[in-house]
Amino acid sequence: MLYTRRDLKTKGFVDHHVAMQRYLHKYFHDKKHFNKLKWHDKDFFYEYLQIVKDENGRYGFDLLKIPDAEEYLFEKIILIYASGNDSIDFAKKTSDYDGIISKKRQAQYMAVY
Structure with a gap:
């Protein structure tokens, strides 16, 4: 667990950005620990992952x-x-x-x- 559920619900945009960076790092570089994350961590990650866009505006x-x-x-x-x-x-x-x-x-x- 990187954050509590309350932390994820009350963070602002900048804090969400930092949280997503941490989750992305875990997802791509530390899969074993990513799989051990709590459900609220994964829900937050996938919720924001589906709206991340590249430089061209594509998902x-x-x-x-x-x-x-x-x-x-x-x-x-x-x-x-x-x-x-x-x-x-x-x-x-x-x-x-x-x-x-x-x-x-x-x-x-x-x-x-």
């Missing part, structure tokens, strides 16, 4: 291609597509950081689920 990481993000994605898919009658409705229009989720992305989410 730098696709969580669907990261095996370690499987649990985070599964939870995200349930939260996005859950309907009121205890089922998952992939047909409804939903949004994420990019706006409305495309049919192609929905199909990828269905494959994970």
Whole structure:
């Protein structure tokens, strides 16, 4: 555990930047310790990893291609597509950081689920 859950929820932009640098270092250079992180550490990491962009404005990481993000994605898919009658409705229009989720992305989410 690098940070407590409260620390991650109350940090400002600069502190989030520092936290992401630390998590990225662990993810790429110390995989053994990264895998031992608590769930709130990993949730924070994957939440911000999915919105990191490169110099050209393209997203730098696709969580669907990261095996370690499987649990985070599964939870995200349930939260996005859950309907009121205890089922998952992939047909409804939903949004994420990019706006409305495309049919192609929905199909990828269905494959994970």
